[in-house]
Amino acid sequence: MLECTFCHIPGVGGHTERALWQQGCRTWHDYLDSPSSYSTGGTATAYFTRSVQKSADSLEAGDFEFFSRALGTKESWRAWPSFRNRCVYLDIETDGGMGGDAITMVGLYDGADFQCLVRGEDLDSFPDVISRYSMIVTFFGAGFDIPLLRKAFPDVPFDQIHIDLCYTLKRVGYRGGLKKIERQLGIARSGETDGLTGRDAIRLWNEYQSGRDSSLKLLVDYNREDVVNLELLAQIAYDKLQRTLLVDAGLAEVAR
Numbered sequence: 001m002l003e004c005t006f007c008h009i010p011g012v013g014g015h016t017e018r019a020l021w022q023q024g025c026r027t028w029h030d031y032l033d034s035p036s037s038y039s040t041g042g043t044a045t046a047y048f049t050r051s052v053q054k055s056a057d058s059l060e061a062g063d064f065e066f067f068s069r070a071l072g073t074k075e076s077w078r079a080w081p082s083f084r085n086r087c088v089y090l091d092i093e094t095d096g097g098m099g100g101d102a103i104t105m106v107g108l109y110d111g112a113d114f115q116c117l118v119r120g121e122d123l124d125s126f127p128d129v130i131s132r133y134s135m136i137v138t139f140f141g142a143g144f145d146i147p148l149l150r151k152a153f154p155d156v157p158f159d160q161i162h163i164d165l166c167y168t169l170k171r172v173g174y175r176g177g178l179k180k181i182e183r184q185l186g187i188a189r190s191g192e193t194d195g196l197t198g199r200d201a202i203r204l205w206n207e208y209q210s211g212r213d214s215s216l217k218l219l220v221d222y223n224r225e226d227v228v229n230l231e232l233l234a235q236i237a238y239d240k241l242q243r244t245l246l247v248d249a250g251l252a253e254v255a256r
Contacts, residue, residue, distance in 0.1 A: 001242050002059065002082040003027045008070040009043070009051040016041040018249040028056045062086075064134035068161045073142060076163045079135065080238050083161060086134040087111065089230035092145045093201045093223055100152030104205045107223035111231055116220050127156050137234050139178045139226075140166040165233050172240040178226065185236065187229055193222045 004027050006017040025031050025038045031052050040048045058066040059082060067079050080087070089109040094102040106117045106126055110133075117123045126149070130136075138145050142164045150158060166178075174181045179197070182189070189195075201222060207215035 001078045001080075001238070002067070003029070003056075005055075005071075005075070005078050006031075006052070008055070008067075008075060009048065011043050012040070012048070016043065021246075021249050021251060028052045032056065062134065064161050065159050068159055071161065073162060073164060073167065076135075076161050077168050077234075077238055077241055079161050080137075080163060080234055083135040084111070086132075087137060088130070088133040088135070089137045089227040089234070090130075090141065090145060091138065091223060091226040091230070092148060093198075093205065093219065094148065095205055096202045098148070100148060100150075100154075103148055103152050104201075105219070105223060106149070107220075107227045109224070109227040109231065114224050114228065116223060118216070118220075127153055130156060130158075130160075133160055135161040135163065137163045137165065137230050139230060139233070140164065142167070163234060163237075165230060165237060168237045168241070169233065172237060172244065178229075181233070182229060185233075187232060189225055190221070192218060193225055196222050 004021070006012055006020055007014050019041065020031070020038055023038050031038060032049070035045055035049045054066075055070075057063075062083075064079075064083060064086075067083075068076070071079060087110065089111075091107045092103050093105045093107075095104050096102065103123065104119045106123065108115045108117070108129060115129065117126055117129065136146075136158075141162065143166075146158060146162070149156070169175075169181060174184060176184075179189075196218075201219060204215040204219040204222070208219065
């Protein structure tokens with residue numbers, strides 16, 4: 001989907017993008033092969049051509065910062081397949097506070113391996129760990145996880161492409177908290193973690209601080225399911241948004 005995207009070019013909107021697709025210009029490469037063959041609305045051909053070439057060059061170079069700026073949060077979902085191999089699904093737990101020191105753990109899943117950074121153990125390694133990734137996927141991370149992480153780690157730029165599934169899923173009709181949406185989609189939790197909430201995460205941390213090691217294990221298991229399930233939700237959101245976009249553009253045959 002990323003290489004079919006034109007609306008990230010300044011001054012170009014969804015109407016021009018759909019018009020290009022309907023003219024048969026489905027990808028950047030289609031356009032660059034014959035710029036004079038396509039109408040770009042009110043955008044000058046030379047400027048449009050430079051912008052498309054910049055996009056193609058940035059993707060080839062793996063320049064995630066370019067796409068983070070160009071796509072913004074609303075259209076970041078389009079980059080998911082292209083940067084999936086350097087994507088991390090992230091979720092934090094806290095002790096109930098709202099400062100940077102409230103974070104008790106950060107769960108990270110890269111599609112293959114899960115890592116949990118725990119306060120008092122290895123949480124301080126977060127800046128190094130997060131620097132390995134080009135894309136971050138969260139659920140309500142823009143409103144909660146990332147602001148608290150910025151407070152805790154003010155030197156981390158957080159310049160990755162960010163997909164916040166809370167808002168992305170809302171665009172395809174799924175509203176509510178993470179657990180509610182999981183139930184709507186038939187995504188089951190384990191017997192040990194089913195029914196646990198953020199309030200329980202605070203309780204489990206406090207129990208661990210009081211010496212109950214089993215509470216930390218359960219909290220880590222709860223966090224693991226949070227981040228692992230984000231990958232499936234990202235796939236669902238991407239598939240539905242891509243199909244909706246193409247059908248709305250009159251390209252139902254491409255969406256099949």
